[in-house]
Amino acid sequence: MSLQIIIRNKSSFGRTRSEQEQNLRKEWGSTITDAQLDKLKFLERKAKERTGTTKNFIKAVDLDNVK
Numbered sequence: 901m902s903l904q905i906i907i908r909n910k911s912s913f914g915r916t917r918s919e920q921e922q923n924l925r926k927e928w929g930s931t932i933t934d935a936q937l938d939k940l941k942f943l944e945r946k947a948k949e950r951t952g953t954t955k956n957f958i959k960a961v962d963l964d965n966v967k
Contacts (some may be wrong), residue, residue, distance in 0.1 A: 915955045916944050932963075939966040 914920035918940045924931055927966055930941070943966065947956045 909925065918944055931962075936960075936963050939963050957964050 914923050918937060921932060921937055921940070930937075940963055943958045943962060944956055947958070948954060951963070
């Protein structure tokens with residue numbers, strides 16, 4: 901006998917930090933600047949090229965290291 905749980909109305913807040921930031925901006929306002937968001941998208945794209953994964957979460961410390 902197996903137990904199956906059905907979860908309804910599950911909201912996806914975003915798989916990457918940039919997706920989460922864009923969703924936050926819609927509801928609450930920005931948490932990072934536009935320049936940091938551009939750097940974040942750049943780092944996510946580079947991480948995806950390197951590892952192939954779409955689920956990545958870049959830390960703010962890494963954003964500050966990008967020139």
